Every structure is written in structure tokens, then in C-alpha cells.
Amino acid sequence: MTASFTDPNAALSPELAARDDMINCRGVKKWFGDFQALKGVDLTVKDREVMVVLGPSGSGKSTLIRCINRLEVHQEGDITVDGIELTNDLRNIDKIRSEVGMVFQQFNLFPHLTVLDNITLAPIWVRKKARVEAEATARALLERVGIPEQADKFPGQLSGGQQQRVAIARSLAMEPKIMLFDEPTSALDPEMISEVLDVMKGLADSGMTMVVVTHEMGFAREVADRLVFMEEGNVVEINEPGAFFTNPNSDRTKLFLSQIL
Amino acid sequence: MAAIQDDLSMNLEAGGVAPDVRPDTPVKDPVQWMKENLFSSVGNALLTGVFVAVLGGLLWWFVGLVFKDSNDWDAVATNIRLLFSFNYPAEQYIRVWFSLGMLLGAVSLTAAFFDINPSMSVRKLGINASGLGATSLIVGVLPATPSGARIVFLIIGALFLAAGVGTLQAVDEPHKKFVSFPTMLLTFGLSVVAFAWLVPIGRNEFANGAVIDEGGFANPSTKIPWTIMMAILVGVYFLARAVKPMLPVKPVQTFLITFWVAGPAFLIFLVLRDPTFDYDRVLKVDIPWAIGFAVVGGAILYWLTKPMLGEIGRLVAVALLGVAVLNWVAAFFGWWSMLQKTRVSFLVLALFALAAPTFAGEKSARVRYVGAWVAVVALGHWLITGINTTSTLDIAAPPFLGGFTISLVIFYYVMLVSFPLGAIMALARTSTLPIFRVMATVYIEFIRGIPLITVLFFFSSMVSLFLPNGMDLSELAAIFIGYTLFSAAYVAENIRGGLQSVRRGQFEASDALGLTTSQRTIFVVLPQALRVSIPNLVGQAIATFKETSLIFIVGAFDFLRVANVSIASQPDYLGQNLVGLLFVSAVYWVFAYSMSRASRSLETKLGVGSR
Ligand SMILES: Nc1ncnc2c1ncn2[C@@H]1O[C@H](COP(=O)(O)OP(=O)(O)OP(=O)(O)O)[C@@H](O)[C@H]1O
Ligand SMILES: [Mg+2]
Numbered sequence: 001m002t003a004s005f006t007d008p009n010a011a012l013s014p015e016l017a018a019r020d021d022m023i024n025c026r027g028v029k030k031w032f033g034d035f036q037a038l039k040g041v042d043l044t045v046k047d048r049e050v051m052v053v054l055g056p057s058g059s060g061k062s063t064l065i066r067c068i069n070r071l072e073v074h075q076e077g078d079i080t081v082d083g084i085e086l087t088n089d090l091r092n093i094d095k096i097r098s099e100v101g102m103v104f105q106q107f108n109l110f111p112h113l114t115v116l117d118n119i120t121l122a123p124i125w126v127r128k129k130a131r132v133e134a135e136a137t138a139r140a141l142l143e144r145v146g147i148p149e150q151a152d153k154f155p156g157q158l159s160g161g162q163q164q165r166v167a168i169a170r171s172l173a174m175e176p177k178i179m180l181f182d183e184p185t186s187a188l189d190p191e192m193i194s195e196v197l198d199v200m201k202g203l204a205d206s207g208m209t210m211v212v213v214t215h216e217m218g219f220a221r222e223v224a225d226r227l228v229f230m231e232e233g234n235v236v237e238i239n240e241p242g243a244f245f246t247n248p249n250s251d252r253t254k255l256f257l258s259q260i261l
Numbered sequence: 262m263a264a265i266q267d268d269l270s271m272n273l274e275a276g277g278v279a280p281d282v283r284p285d286t287p288v289k290d291p292v293q294w295m296k297e298n299l300f301s302s303v304g305n306a307l308l309t310g311v312f313v314a315v316l317g318g319l320l321w322w323f324v325g326l327v328f329k330d331s332n333d334w335d336a337v338a339t340n341i342r343l344l345f346s347f348n349y350p351a352e353q354y355i356r357v358w359f360s361l362g363m364l365l366g367a368v369s370l371t372a373a374f375f376d377i378n379p380s381m382s383v384r385k386l387g388i389n390a391s392g393l394g395a396t397s398l399i400v401g402v403l404p405a406t407p408s409g410a411r412i413v414f415l416i417i418g419a420l421f422l423a424a425g426v427g428t429l430q431a432v433d434e435p436h437k438k439f440v441s442f443p444t445m446l447l448t449f450g451l452s453v454v455a456f457a458w459l460v461p462i463g464r465n466e467f468a469n470g471a472v473i474d475e476g477g478f479a480n481p482s483t484k485i486p487w488t489i490m491m492a493i494l495v496g497v498y499f500l501a502r503a504v505k506p507m508l509p510v511k512p513v514q515t516f517l518i519t520f521w522v523a524g525p526a527f528l529i530f531l532v533l534r535d536p537t538f539d540y541d542r543v544l545k546v547d548i549p550w551a552i553g554f555a556v557v558g559g560a561i562l563y564w565l566t567k568p569m570l571g572e573i574g575r576l577v578a579v580a581l582l583g584v585a586v587l588n589w590v591a592a593f594f595g596w597w598s599m600l601q602k603t604r605v606s607f608l609v610l611a612l613f614a615l616a617a618p619t620f621a622g623e624k625s626a627r628v629r630y631v632g633a634w635v636a637v638v639a640l641g642h643w644l645i646t647g648i649n650t651t652s653t654l655d656i657a658a659p660p661f662l663g664g665f666t667i668s669l670v671i672f673y674y675v676m677l678v679s680f681p682l683g684a685i686m687a688l689a690r691t692s693t694l695p696i697f698r699v700m701a702t703v704y705i706e707f708i709r710g711i712p713l714i715t716v717l718f719f720f721s722s723m724v725s726l727f728l729p730n731g732m733d734l735s736e737l738a739a740i741f742i743g744y745t746l747f748s749a750a751y752v753a754e755n756i757r758g759g760l761q762s763v764r765r766g767q768f769e770a771s772d773a774l775g776l777t778t779s780q781r782t783i784f785v786v787l788p789q790a791l792r793v794s795i796p797n798l799v800g801q802a803i804a805t806f807k808e809t810s811l812i813f814i815v816g817a818f819d820f821l822r823v824a825n826v827s828i829a830s831q832p833d834y835l836g837q838n839l840v841g842l843l844f845v846s847a848v849y850w851v852f853a854y855s856m857s858r859a860s861r862s863l864e865t866k867l868g869v870g871s872r
Contacts, residue, residue, distance in 0.1 A: 071769050097775040108770035112788045121784060122774035128568040128622045167770075174774060 005249040008044035010238045011226055019047040021080075022178055022209045023068060028077035030063055030233075037063045038074065039233035045178075048207045052220040055230035056256060061213040064230070065180045068211070069100045082177055098126060101171030105183040107163045109155035109170070115142070116151045119170045127174065134173070141169040145199050161192030165199055172203075179203065181212040217261065221245060229253045317399075325405035327843060336834035337824075337844045338465040339472055344823050344844070347663025349533070350654060356535065358486045360528040365494040367520050369446075373501035374513050378442035379862050386440055387429035394422030446498055450491035457484045472833050523640050525673060531643075534661060536650035543646065550603065551642040558610045558638065559631045565617035566627040578614035585611040602645040609637060619779045663818035665848065668809040671741060671819075675809075676802055678745045683752025684791075688782060690753065691760050701753070708750035714811055716743045721815040740812055748805055755797040759790030792867055799860035803853045810849070821845055 004010070008025075009017065023045040030038035037060045045051050053061045066072040068079060070086060070093050079086040081096045110118050119138035123129045129137075142148045145165040147158075155163055164184055171179060181200065185193040197219050204210055204223050214220065220227055220241060227244045229237040229252070237250045245261075248254050300306040337344070346357055371377065397418030401411050429435055457479055464480050466473040478484070530536070561581075565574050585607040591597050592604060613634050620630050654661050662670060689701035708716070720743030721736055763786050771781040791798075813821040824841030828834055 069773055071772060094775060094777075097773060100773075102770075102773040104766060104770065106766050108764075108766035110767065110770070110785055110789075112792065122776060124622065124626070125619075125780050125784065126775045126777075128626070130623050130625055170774070 005237050005239065006042070006235050008042045008238070011240045011243070012046070013225070013240070016046045016049055016225060019049070021045070022047050022049070022082055023211070024078070024080040025064075025068075026078045028064070028067060028074050028079060030060075030067060030072060030074045037233055038067070040077065041230075041233075041235055043228065043235060043238075045209060045211060046225075048209055049225045050204045050208075050210045050212065050223055051226050051228060052224040053211065053213045053228045053230060054215075054220065054256070055236075058232075059230040060233040061230055062182050065102075065182055065211055065213060068178075068180060069097055069102055071102075098174060099176055100178045100180060101174055101176035102180045103164070103167050103171055103182070103184045105186050107155070107160070107167045107187070109163055109167055111155050114152050114154055115147075115158070115166050118155065118166060119173045122170070123173050138169070138173055141172050142166075144172075144202075145169050146195070159192060160188045161195045164188065164192075164196045168196075168199055168203070178209045178211070181210065181214065183213050183215070185214065185216060215260070217245075229256065231256075320396075320399065321403055321405055324400055324403050326839070328405060328407050328410065329839065332840050333834060333837050334840055335465060335472070335474060336828050336831075336837040337840050338463065339474060339834075340823075340828050340831075341465070343664060343827060344820065345665045347666070347818055347823060349661065349663075349666075353535070353654065354482075356533050358490070360532050362490055362493050363524070363528060365490055366497045367517065367524065369494055369498035370501050370513075371517050371521070372442070372446075373498055373505060374510060374517060379445075380439040380441050381445070382436050383428060383432050383438040383440060384435035387425045387432075387435060390421050390425030390428065392425070394418045394420065394425055397421060443498065443502075447495055450495040453491050454488050457487045519636075522677065523644075525670070526644055529662070529670060531647045534647070534652045535654055536647045537653050538646070538650055546600075547642060547646045550600065550606075551638055554606045554610070554642070555635045555638045558606075558613070559634055561610070562613055562617060562634050563627055563631050565614055566621040566630050568621045568623075570618070570621070574618060578611065578617065581607070581614045582611035601649070602642055605641065605645065606638065609641070610634075613637075616779075619777065619783060664823045665820040667737075667817065668806075668812075668820045671737075671744065671812060672806045672809045674741060675744045675748050675805055679748035679752050682745065682749040684756050684787065686749060686753035687756035687760055687790075688787075690757055705750045705753050708747055709754070713744070713747055713808060714814060716747045717811060717815050719743065736815075737817060740815060740817060744805075744809075744812075748801075751801050752798065755794045755801060756790055758797065759792070759794035760786065762793045763789045795860065795864060795867065799856060799863075803856050806856070807849055807853060810845075820848070 021044050023043070025041050025043040028038050028041040028043075029036065041060075041064055043064075053064070055061050063072055067074045068081065068086075082099055084092050084096055084099075086092060086096060110121070113121065116135060116138055119141060120131065120134040123134040123137065124131055127134075139148060139151060142151055145168055147162050147165055150158060150162060150166070155166065158166065168179075168184075184200070185196050188196065193216070197216060200210070200212070200219070201223055212219075212224075222241075224241050226238055226240055228235055229239075229244075229248075229250070231252055237244070237248060237253045239249065239253075243249075244253070245257065248257065299309040342349075342351070349357060395418065397414050399418075400406055401414035401418055406414060432438055461476065461478055464473065464475050464477060466480070561577070564570075565577065567574075585604070588599060588604045588607055592599065613630075617630070620626065652661065686701045686705060689697040690705065692698055692701075717740055720739040724739050724742075725736075767785055767789065768781065771785045776784070810819060810821040812819050813825075818827070824845045825838055828841050829836055829838045
């Protein structure tokens with residue numbers, strides 16, 4: 001084994017290795033004031049790969065994926081998304097944001113708009129779609145996430161699980177190539193978690209490139225192509241699920257797994 | 262709420278057990294209630310006693326004030342027309358009725374198409390009626406009440422009390438039964454009509470310097486129009502409800518919003534003012550200019566709303582803004598002359614051009630944007646032409662509006678203009694660009710530090726001194742500008758409070774979806790901020806409304822001046838200030854109180870504070 005276990009291309013199956021890179025992070029460093037949240041992250045996500053990011057609280061998981069669509073600005077290193085380099089050029093940022101969808105822990109639906117309007121807002125004003133067309137797409141997406149009958153309600157009238165599925169539909173309406181998930185089920189009651197995870201599995205099966213921060217180990221084991229373990233702003237291990245859970249390379253990973261499993 | 266109901270019905274379908282009905286909070290019998298709340302202890306009983314004594318004393322004093330021997334209420338009754346519409350010529354009064362009819366019709370349409378239907382529980386209705394009746398009875402027995410009025414108060418009091426208590430007794434579970442909005446509207450309309458036809462309030466008129474004052478019933482010239490007004494109010498409502506299912510609701514709503522923004526200007530300048538259009542000039546100059554702006558501007562805007570136009574679009578918009586500003590500078594220094602509406606049109610076009618990238622989209626969105634521009638040009642040019650045409654009204658003392666009308670108009674326009682201005686200022690103050698932030702902060706803090714009356718004096722007397730020759734501003738316009746600039750600073754602060762309450766996640770979600778900053782602001786942040794600001798904004802609107810009486814001090818013939826100066830200096834009513842002031846207070850109170858009630862139900866409807 002030549003590559004180290006934090007090599008961005010570690011543990012790639014031959015099939016994945018042959019695909020294009022969708023996201024490339026090289027030496028990404030990020031400070032909040034004097035506090036360094038990312039200490040030089042190298043990561044590659046392949047086309048149609050599902051990557052799950054694990055790590056203790058405060059390890060920089062959210063910060064990392066938020067850097068990928070520029071919700072946070074990194075200070076050093078390069079991030080390339082689908083061949084577009086993330087720089088201060090506003091046009092590149094717009095282009096990347098329209099290719100990358102994001103789902104938040106707190107859903108962040110627009111409370112003053114109906115479910116349908118939540119989903120059609122960006123397609124109409126960013127993608128410049130006709131309203132009729134956008135609404136048809138939105139209804140199809142609601143069908144796909146299993147809540148077609150909620151189209152005319154307001155977010156406040158839905159359960160948490162339903163809201164998170166609307167949020168997923170809202171992101172999908174922009175037809176992104178990549179979806180980022182930041183602990184999408186952490187704010188949900190236990191009985192609603194599976195309905196959201198099912199939608200995400202369906203999405204993974206359909207070939208979406210996904211980066212998922214989660215504490216749902218079952219999901220990670222079943223769906224992920226590779227797992228990334230982070231600690232204190234560093235990537236500690238990148239591995240495929242089987243090896244990650246049964247025989248991790250790093251002692252840190254072992255410790256983490258022993259604490260949560 | 263709806264979600265819960267769905268769950269319940271699902272449970273039932275699935276064979277679940279029907280849930281228990283939530284038990285009612287029992288409605289207490291009044292004696293019981295008084296025992297528990299007013300006389301629960303010796304201290305409480307004492308406090309209640311003191312409070313009742315103070316309240317009774319105040320009422321006594323107030324009734325004495327109203328029925329003072331030296332008061333001549335004919336001063337108000339005779340001058341009603343002066344109070345509400347100042348010098349508006351009697352033979353042209355049909356124009357006033359027409360305007361009022363339009364407004365009432367619009368109120369009904371708005372209620373019907375925006376589903377505004379406040380309702381009141383029968384219990385509340387009963388309590389209000391009883392309270393009113395009891396108060397009236399107390400006024401009836403107070404010694405200060407003159408014997409003629411005493412009997413009226415006693416009868417009305419007894420009727421209301423009987424009706425209120427009777428309703429509460431006769432209806433079971435009155436807190437669960439509601440009087441619907443149509444019923445209230447119908448009752449209101451019928452009461453007004455009945456009052457006009459049945460109550461012998463006398464015929465009072467002040468014509469050609471002499472008072473016509475005879476007993477009996479009101480003039481037909483008052484009775485008949487009021488009957489028609491109420492027929493419009495009620496009839497339009499029921500008609501609108503009947504045809505609503507057959508009409509597309511969205512366009513009607515858009516039309517109504519347009520009416521509330523633009524309609525009053527039309528009523529004031531085109532209906533009430535009755536300009537005599539010079540049709541030759543209209544055909545040769547005005548219409549060609551309007552068409553020119555509509556077509557050329559429309560073409561430019563259609564191009565500017567093309568998606569992904571990029572930098573060039575922004576350059577064109579800024580260039581247009583440059584031309585627009587230059588036109589005003591030129592006017593100020595007299596470099597070249599130009600029709601006023603051309604200047605205005607250039608400015609509005611520039612604003613449309615600047616906003617174009619935000620509203621860029623596919624064809625139908627672009628056509629709609631151009632349509633909005635064409636509508637603005639058509640309405641704006643018509644209005645400006647009307648304003649600049651001489652009026653046929655033969656009024657001795659301009660302005661042609663005065664009394665309560667001018668107070669209302671000033672209030673309406675100050676709010677209409679200071680709202681968007683304040684919103685822009687609030688956004689500027691929270692902007693990340695330091696120039697905007699500093700400018701907005703300086704402006705807001707400066708204005709908030711000086712009294713309104715200073716601003717009004719400055720604008721009414723000083724501003725015209727600084728204007729170059731040939732450019733003049735009517736005193737009323739100057740007052741309006743000053744008041745608007747003042748009010749905008751407060752609106753800005755209220756909206757800023759709302760902006761700060763919008764959660765960070767909303768910004769992040771918008772950014773993640775790729776919305777531009779202005780799209781994020783217009784579609785996501787502002788609507789939520791405004792909703793939170795409603796209570797404060799309404800509070801400020803009420804203050805603005807009441808403070809319109811300050812324009813009295815800078816010499817406008819507003820409601821207060823008519824009551825306190827014009828009437829009190831009529832030979833017949835010399836020194837009758839008190840009745841005027843009481844009347845003005847009563848009218849202001851009715852309007853301000855209605856506004857605050859309306860805002861409370863609006864808050865409930867929008868769910869402010871219960872998110
Ligand atoms: N806006 C911010 N300002 C200052 N420090 C921040 C900010 N956001 C994150 N941090 C810090 O950066 C570190 C990494 O945070 P991050 O949210 O990425 O962690 P995480 O791995 O997502 O943790 P969790 O599982 O709790 O969500 C933490 O120590 C956090 O306190
Ligand atoms: Mg996190």
C-alpha cells in the first residue's frame with residue numbers, strides 16, 4: 001500500500017478511480033479569528049460518489065462542506081468543483097452554487113412561502129424557468145420525496161421529517177450535480193429519521209454525487225462509497241465502509257467508533 | 262393546526278378512537294367574576310372603590326365639559342361640510358361622493374378578495390353592548406347632563422343594556438357562536454341608513470354667510486348620498502363574494518393593490534380637482550411622449566431582463582441613472598428646460614433598469630416586467646398631465662382640499678412614500694457596504710434627534726428660499742416632503758428591527774440556492790422582516806396620523822385649524838373652540854382606535870409572535 005490512509009484517493013475502488021473528480025480540496029485551511037477550524041484538508045469526491053463525513057463535535061465537518069459552496073470562505077488552499085475553481089470571482093461562485101445543493105440540519109425553509117413556492121422560487125428567479133414548468137417540476141419532486149399532498153401548506157404546518165423532505169426537494173429543483181447534507185436528521189424526532197434517510201438512499205441510487213455529514217452509522221455503512229473521519233480540523237482517515245467499521249487504520253478512528261457504537 | 266387535524270382524521274380512518282372534545286373554559290357569571298376579580302380581599306375591594314370613584318369623577322367632569330351651557334354644538338353641526346372638506350364647492354359635491362363611493366367599493370372588494378372577514382363572538386358582542394348601555398345609563402343619571410339629553414341617554418342605555426344582556430341570556434354557549442363579517446357589514450350599513458332617515462338631527466347648513474338651522478330631518482342631499490354609499494359598501498361586498506369563484510383571484514388582487522397605491526391620486530387630482538385638459542396639446546404632446554417612453558423604455562427593459570446579460574446591462578442602467586440625475590441637476594441650475602414628466606420618467610426608467618437583473622427571467626416574466634413599466638408610464642403621465650392642468654374649481658382659498666380630507670390625504674401619502682423609503686434606508690443601514698451604512702445611519706440618527714415641528718417649519722418656510730427661480734414647490738408639497746423624510750427615518754428603524762430578527766439560516770439557504778443578494782432581500786428577507794415589524798409599523802402609522810394635526814401650526818387648513826380657528830371666528834359661533842376640539846378628538850379617536858384594532862387582527866392572522 002503506497003498511499004497513506006489520508007490520501008484523497010485512498011480506498012477508491014477501481015470503478016470509482018476511473019471516474020472524473022467532482023470536488024477537489026487541496027490543503028484547505030480556514031480560520032475563525034485566531035481559531036483554526038480546518039488545518040489543511042485534502043479531499044477528492046468522485047462523480048456519483050457518496051461520501052460520508054464523520055467526526056466528533058467541533059472537528060470541522062460543517063465548516064468543510066460549507067466551504068465547498070462558499071457559505072464560508074477558506075483562506076488557504078484550493079477548492080475545485082466540477083472543474084470550476086472557487087475564487088473570489090462572483091461568477092464562479094454563482095456557477096458553483098447553482099451546481100451544488102445543500103440541505104441543512106435546521107431545514108431553513110422559507111416560512112412565509114408555501115411548500116410549492118419554496119421549491120419554485122430559485123428555479124424561477126435563478127434558473128429563469130417559466131412558472132408553469134417550475135411548478136410541474138416541483139410537484140414531481142414532492143411526489144418523489146413522498147409528500148405530494150402538502151404542496152399548498154406552509155412549512156410551519158408540516159412535521160420535521162416532512163419539512164426536511166421539502167428542503168431536499170427544494171435543492172433538487174435546481175438540478176444540482178452535487179448535494180451536500182449537513183446532519184440532515186439531527187434535528188428530527190427518531191420516528192421521522194428513516195423517512196428522510198430513505199429519500200437520501202433513493203437519491204444515492206439515482207447516481208447523485210453526495211457529501212453527507214451524519215451520525216447515522218447505519219446509513220453510512222449501507223450507502224457510503226467511502227467514509228471520511230475528521231478530528232480537530234484534520235482528515236484522519238479515508239476508508240471504504242467495510243474496513244472503516246471493522247478494521248480502521250487509525251487509532252483515533254478506533255477510539256471514536258468505540259465511543260459511539 | 263392543519264397538520265394536527267390531518268393526523269386526527271387519519272387516526273379516525275385507521276379505526277382509532279375519537280379523541281375527547283376539549284372541555285370549555287366555563288364562562289363565569291358576572292357576579293361570580295366580580296367577586297373573584299374585584300372584591301377578592303379587603304384591599305382589592307378598597308382599590309376597586311377608589312378606582313370607580315376616580316373613573317366616575319372623570320366621567321362626570323367630561324360630561325359637564327360636553328354639555329357646558331356655553332357650548333353651542335350647532336357650531337359643529339352647521340359646519341360639518343367645512344370640517345370634512347373645507348371649501349369644496351357645494352354644487353360640485355357629487356365629486357366628493359363619487360370619490361367616497363370608489364373608496365368604499367374598493368374596501369368591499371379588498372375584503373372579499375383578500376378574505377378579510379373579522380368576526381366577533383356573540384359573547385363579546387353582548388358584553389360590548391351591555392357595557393355601552395351601562396355607560397349611557399350612567400351618563401343619563403349624572404346631574405351634569407341636561408334634561409333634554411338625559412332622556413335620550415336613558416332610552417339608548419336601556420335599549421343597549423337590554424339587547425346585550427338579552428343576547429347573552431338567550432344564546433347558549435355565546436362564546437362559541439360568531440357574528441360573521443357579512444352580518445356586521447349589513448348591520449352597519451342599515452344602521453347608517455336608518456340613522457340618516459329616521460333620526461331628527463335637524464337641517465343644518467351654513468350657506469352664503471348665513472346659518473340655516475331648522476328642526477326635523479337631515480337634508481335629502483345628505484340622506485340620499487349616504488344611502489347610496491352604504492348600498493355600495495354592502496352591495497359590492499356581496500356581489501364580489503358571489504362572482505369570486507368565477508374570477509381569477511390573483512389578477513383582481515393585483516388590481517386592488519394597484520388601486521390602493523395609485524387610486525387616491527386619481528381621485529384627488531382628476532376627480533376632485535377636475536382639470537380641464539387641453540385636448541389639442543394632449544394629442545400632440547402628452548400622448549406621443551407617453552407612447553415614446555412606453556415603447557423605447559419597454560424595449561430597453563425587455564433587453565435588460567435577458568438572463569445572463571452581465572456587466573453591459575449594469576452599465577446601461579447606470580448610464581440611464583446618470584442621464585436622469587443630470588436632468589434634475591440641469592433643472593436646478595437652469596441649463597436646459599424639459600417637461601417635468603420627462604424628468605420623472607427618466608428617473609423611474611433608470612430605477613426599473615437597475616432592478617432589471619433581479620427580475621430577469623424567461624419570456625413571460627420579461628413581458629410582465631415590461632407590462633409593469635408600461636402601466637407606470639400610462640398612469641404616471643396621465644396623472645402628471647392632470648396635475649399640471651388648471652382646475653375648473655372656483656375656490657377662494659387654495660388648496661382645494663382642507664379639513665379632515667387634507668389630514669387624511671397627508672397621512673396616506675406620508676405613509677405610502679415613507680414606507681419604501683424607510684425600507685431602503687433600513688437595508689442600507691444593515692448593508693455590508695460602508696458608504697451606504699454610514700449615510701443611512703447619519704440620516705436616521707439626525708432626523709430622529711430633531712422634533713417634527715422643526716422639520717415642518719423648515720420645509721414650509723425655508724425650502725422655497727433655496728429653490729432656484731422658476732422651480733417652485735407649493736407649501737403643501739413642501740410640508741409633505743418634510744413629513745415624509747421625517748417619517749421614513751422611523752419606518753427604517755422599525756424595519757431594521759425586523760431585519761435583525763430574520764435568522765441566519767434564511768440567508769444561508771438563499772445563498773445555497775444561488776439567489777443574488779437583491780433577490781434574497783426582496784423574496785426572502787424583507788417579507789419576513791416586514792411581518793415581524795407590523796405591530797411597530799402600525800403604532801407608528803397611528804402616531805403619524807394623529808400628528809398630521811401639527812400641520813395646523815405651519816398654516817395648513819387641516820381638520821384642527823378648521824375646528825379651532827375657522828369655525829371659532831365665524832360671527833355666529835365666535836369663541837366656540839371647545840366643541841370643535843371635542844369633535845376633532847372624537848373623530849381622531851375613532852380612526853386611530855379602528856387602526857389599532859385592525860392591526861391586532863392582522864397580527865393574529867399572520868401569526869406574528871406565534872412562530
Ligand atoms: N462562525 C464561526 N465563528 C467562530 N468559530 C466557529 C464558527 N463556526 C464554527 N466555528 C468553530 O469551528 C470549529 C468547527 O466547527 P464545525 O461547525 O465545522 O464543527 P462540526 O464538526 O460540524 O461539529 P458538530 O458536529 O457539532 O456540528 C468549532 O470549534 C466551532 O466552534
Ligand atoms: Mg456541524
